[in-house]
Amino acid sequence: MTASSGAGSSAPVALSLQHASKSFGAVKALQDVTLDLYAGEAHALVGENGAGKSTLVKILAGVYQPDTGRLLASDSDELVLAGPAAAIAAGIAIIYQEPTLFPDLSVAENVFVGRQPLRRARLINRRAMNARVNEIFERLGVTIDPDRVARGLSIAEQQLVEIAKALSIDAKVIVMDEPTAALSAAEVDRLANVITALRDHGAAVLFISHRLEEVFRLCQRVTVLRDGRWVLSQGTDSLTVDDLVRAMVGRDLAERTYEPHTRGEPLLRVERLTREGVFTDVSFDISAGEVLALAGMVGSGRSEVARAIFGIDRYDAGTVVLDGKALRRASPSAAMAAGIGFVPEDRRQQGLVMGMGIGRNIALASLRRLRHLGLLLPGVEQRFAADWAARLQLKYRRLSDPATSLSGGNQQKVVLAKWLSRQPELLIVDEPTRGIDVGTKAEVHRLLVSLAREGIAVLAISSELPEVLAIADRVAVMREGRLVGVLDRDEATEEQIVAMATGQAAPAGLLKATAL
């Protein structure tokens, strides 16, 4: 089983991982995986969550050492990476899926941490450092002040700083672990240009993404992993999306057929909601049984509106009415009591207590209902959690295992279970499938739609247009803090949504009045 068989390239190999295996206790994360990265080529690595992609990335990063197998550099010398510093020194740059920035340091220092340009007497040359960062940002088309602290950067901006970091190393091999998950369409376009420029400079790019259309657009070759094993390595021009999906999940995915529904009375009414400087005059409604998608570019104010509805952030004007009753502002507990559930974008930081057991995470939002005489009996909690885990087809070993032991998709199911178990009337989900593989993604989509059909109102925020179109009954589009229109399912197309979200010329006749 050699990866390069039949798909040889004339370009020199920049890095070659040969027959690598890695186990954690009884879990075989990676088994006999071979991967050749060619100079001047973008190579996609795809597979479902838990397929072993992250383990492979961490081996290339020097974080893990493989149990067996070896890593060869371009000159066929064996490369032993004792730690992250060794990988960086070997010219391997990693852009992690979860940005790894230092919130207290300046953006420029984040890019150059540990490698700051020096002047005499080994002093840090701040001016040179900022100039070089500005140079890289210009190449990326980014306007971030290199002198500002990293705290408070949006996820997209953090990702761009990570990319700048990789560029600053002048790496021979650049590994991008889902760099586009948090980027808007325009930013992805720019990233595509950067990847092309990197390839022209002779760098090898390993690109990990769940968005298969990007894989075909950006990469010349693709390797598929499944359950820690190598499945195929092939040129992308000889494959179709369906081929890839089949290779990844080992079966065909059924397309969801849309079941129309009749819209009832509005359950949630948002009227002229305004938070100064963040969003203005946002009005819409959702009825029970309906999925309303909130679309728009990253930073258009979608998440902020959702957070305001749930009471995490305050708002300055407007009302939120659920079931005919006005909600108290800035009070998540009032929102919860009124029957709203909120699944945040950043599940690691806001949705889950990562070190706590799976079962306890599921029961966390329902503790008040589970206690008897003020006590929480462990059996009750576990039974309750097991029940919900089964309903959402959660894949886990033991309920007492920490949430960190789950793959991204299953973590998301735990967050969903936590809120669904409260039987909410309105469920708000922010980027429900960020960083989740295609198989689980379709499952989450099915789950959200079937929840709606059972009578829950769902407000879904998503940057992925295929996802929006797959689940939404109506699509509300935001741009720069304003709601620019609400589209019915039959008039919503990717082109239409993009046009509205970017403010570029949209066929005027299709725009619906926003007055609700």
Place this chain on the structure above:
Amino acid sequence: MSTAATAETQPREEPTNQTRFVDLALRARTFGIVGVLGLVVLVTTSIQSRFLSSNDVQFILSGAAIYAVMAVGEAMVIVTRNVDLSVGSVAGLSAFVCAGLFHELPGIPTVAVFAIGALLGGGCGLITGLLSAICRIPSLVVTLAMLWIVRSVDVLLVGGAQVTAGQVPRSFLLIFYDTIPGIGVPDIAVGAAVLAVAVYFYMSSFRSGRDLYAIGSDPDAARLAGIPIAKRITTAFVMSGALAGIAGVLYASQIGTIDSTAATGYELQVIASVVIGGVAIFGGSGNVIGAALGALLLGTITSALYTLGVNQNWDEAFQGLLIILAITLDRGIQAQLASALRRRRVRLGA
């Protein structure tokens, strides 16, 4: 914000705006301590004019210098998201051992005594650092253990005896009181100030110094960035220990008569100084000059209360109040900063 949209439609943001704001906020924090310091002096002097007599000022400065030296070391540790609770015990041990040297080895040069104090403290710091950084025991636990272990060693060494002022040379006892001719500022206060500025310079201008901030800001990210975490944290503990050792020698010079309870409880006042000085208790931000000023502020308040004839028991209550005030202030600045950044982002995005 949509960086993409701005890149196309907006001119490049002027890079200084943000910097100016953050700089201002951080500088305001340091100025804040100086302001409070000025206020304390002003109020106290207006009530009791003899507060600013030169002897009192010298005494305040010298006393604060001892704490400031320790606070500089402690700040290096706290910036890395660790804490050193053993500095009081280390200073006490160093005070006894070093003062005893004059008795054991008559004629030993004072410089050598300071060097031995620093080595002794640095050795303690090395043990702490290795246990904490390599064996991965939380520093709170390791240094709590060291606090008692070092103090016990001290008690066993002293064995009920003590070094008395008569056993050390008079010139050594004068170190605490010596002033720079002409301006009347105590030597050791100048020394502490020079130390604080030097360490500040190291921490802001050298890679290894910046690494300390990176480690405290996000330890996981620091690991992925290839920063030698164990080495840096151990270095911080060695520095903290060595400075506590030097502070111990200064303490011996101040007090003269040393028994096994020397410098007991100093660690809490040192940590208080660091926090009041604007170093984040969970690491990543703040600087050693602030920490040294924090020590000066606490020393001045103690002295002011004494001058005003306030019951000394109020002193500690004031310290507590100041800590709460300092942390509330830091939170406020953080919140202001966050909302300023958010407003900026929307303005640019719109």
